[in-house]
Amino acid sequence: MILVTGGAGFIGSNFVRDWLALNDEPVINFDKLTYAGNLSNLASLEEDPRHIFVRGDICDTAHISRLLAEHRPRAIVHFAAESHVDRSIHSPGEFISTNVNGTFSLLEAARAYWSGLTGEAKDSFRFLHVSTDEVYGTLGPNDPPFTETTPYAPNSPYSASKAASDHLVRAYFHTYGMPVLTTNCSNNYGSFHFPEKLIPLIISNARAGKALPIYGDGMQVRDWLYVGDHCSAIRRVLEAGRLGEVYNVGGWNEMANLEVVHTLCDILDMLDPKASGSYREQITYVQDRPGHDRRYAIDARKIERELGWKPAETFASGIRKTVQWYLDNQAWVHDVQSGDYLKWVEKNYATRDTAQEQQ
Structure with a gap:
């Protein structure tokens, strides 16, 4: 079986x-x-005996160690993280606790467990x-996309905390020989996405008749990766990735935030039209986020070249x-x-000055 954090x-x-859905190997799902x-x-896995859910904190090394000793997983796939840039600006301490200290605790538990394995079990174990991609910082409009050797230059408390966790993972490979792999992905979208992020927020606000908030001029560029493609990339890296290596995972879909919002409005106009007018009429420009990175772009040729992976979805099909x-x-x-989500929305957007609506 495998252990998944943040599942x-x-x-x-x-x-x-x-x-x-793809195989019968059980999953221990560890989430706070x-x-x-x-x-x-x-919910679809509620009666599935292959899914073992355990509530816990990755900062609790003893709890993780007990799980590893009891279930003897062959791999750990580490998703658990605080991931929202705006929240990291308001409350950076939570990001340091989870993303840095939590990853350290998990690595320590995994190192002790792996060190006690022998033979094939030890050789085949993976972390x-x-x-x-935010660990790489920001790009100019004509800069080449991020590669796996791009120097780290994080610009938010969130990306700095993830950069620190990446460095810890790298250090455990070079110092202890732990069989680690790292993936750096671009902006994910898809089902079950919490509506603080751009795409689910816009869909939700549009249907509720609320403003569609656009930071600054809306021309911040991101590479968009369908979550199902990201999952398939992780499976492939876990299966065949070279130990100690980093693989950038991208969708080859660079788009400005404003273009994404226009696309969402146009799809909603077709699938769930308003009584009159377009959802684009709800677009509102608000004060930009402090230190907002201008452009991210992923060069995903390494994972395609070495592991044969490339995204199956275009942005048009995935969105x-x-x-x-x-x-x-x-x-x-x-x-x-x-509950807490509504309080968060009020905290994040109530104090932002609304710019004059633009075309």
Whole structure:
């Protein structure tokens, strides 16, 4: 079996569901169930004996050590992280605790466990660390995309905390010989995405008749990766990645945030039209985020060259699937848009000055 941390979150839950749909190998799903960890993401696995859910904190080395000793997994896939840049600006300490200290605790538990293995079990064990392209900093409009050798230059508390965790993983390979792998992905989108992030937020606000907030001029460029493609890349790296290596995972879909929002509005106009007018009329420009990186772009040729992986979805196909999923799963959307989430939205957007609406 494998141990997955953060398997009740957006990417982690998609990975767990896909994993169990594709093979019979059991999963120990270890998640703290913070605001973004949601057991309803795993409702389809409620009666599946292959899915073993354990609530816990990756900072608790003793708890992880007990799980490893009891279940003897052949691999750890580490998703658990605080991941929202805006939240990291408001509360950076939580990001240091989870992303840095938590990864350290997990590595220590994994190192002790791996050191006690022998033979084939030790040779085949893997620790796969899931990270982000944001560790590389920001690009100019004509700069080449990030490669695996791009120097780290994180610009937010979130990306700095993930960069630190990446460095720890690298150090455990070079110092202790631990069989680690790291993936750095671009912006994910898809089903079960918590609606603080751009795409689910825009879909939700549009249907509710609320403003569609665009930071600054909306021309921040990101590479967009469908979550199902990301999960398939992680499976492939876990299966055949070279130990100690980093693999950038991207969708080859560079788009400005404003273009993404226009696309979402146009799809909603077709699939769930308003009584009159277009959803584009709800676009509102707000004060930009402090230190907002201008452009991310991923060069994903290494993972294609070495492991034969490339994304199956275009942005056009993936984003339509995503919008349709949210339209078909309004009960899930309603459930996550309550309590602490509403307080967060008020905190993040209430103090932002609204710019004059632009075309």
